[in-house]
Amino acid sequence: MDRVMVLLMGFISIMIINNLVLTKFLGICPFLGVSGRLDMAFGMGCAVTFVVTLSGTLTWLIDHLILRPYGLQVMQYVSFILVIAGAVQLVEMYVRKFFPSLYESFGIFLPLITTNCAILGLCLFVNLWDVDNLPEAVVLSVGAGLGFTLAICIMAGIRENLKLADVPACLRGAPITLITAGILTLAFMGFAGMVR
Numbered sequence: 001m002d003r004v005m006v007l008l009m010g011f012i013s014i015m016i017i018n019n020l021v022l023t024k025f026l027g028i029c030p031f032l033g034v035s036g037r038l039d040m041a042f043g044m045g046c047a048v049t050f051v052v053t054l055s056g057t058l059t060w061l062i063d064h065l066i067l068r069p070y071g072l073q074v075m076q077y078v079s080f081i082l083v084i085a086g087a088v089q090l091v092e093m094y095v096r097k098f099f100p101s102l103y104e105s106f107g108i109f110l111p112l113i114t115t116n117c118a119i120l121g122l123c124l125f126v127n128l129w130d131v132d133n134l135p136e137a138v139v140l141s142v143g144a145g146l147g148f149t150l151a152i153c154i155m156a157g158i159r160e161n162l163k164l165a166d167v168p169a170c171l172r173g174a175p176i177t178l179i180t181a182g183i184l185t186l187a188f189m190g191f192a193g194m195v196r
Helices: 002-017 028-031 038-067 073-098 100-109 111-115 117-128 134-160 175-187
Strands: none
Touching: 002 111, 002 134, 028 038, 028 100, 028 111, 028 134, 028 175, 038 073, 038 100, 038 111, 038 117, 038 134, 073 100, 073 111, 073 117, 100 111
């Protein structure tokens, strides 16, 4: 039972309290670029969740089964980026085949998941935080992906409603988006201290 509580607290912590987008400021480019419509934001969130889950799990395995035993930690960045790029290619092929309209609407942002610093950040965090078992690495990876999805969907919902609001002309577009992101970040920082 204690093991389940550790996994649950880790999941809640990475998803809400230590959200990579809103507290670590990683993955801001797709967060701001694709959060204009809720359907696109949800699609991007699902794609990032898949990539971060697969990448976080595989990089933990590579680090603990190959790199550390053979003293090759210097290869972490290279191997992690290769794993992330491979996972993104899988997602891109799948979305292009089964959801062509979504693929077209993503434009350049789908291939840019490869350079999404939230994914590389999670891969590095999982290995730097001395996560010593695979279930914890998987839970943290899934939680980080769902936290990204939560953040980008909340932002997309707010931005859709802002289109109907009476925003002063000087604040329309990027300024109100950045102000909204800042307020959303402050709201999520209010969860700090809930889980140690």
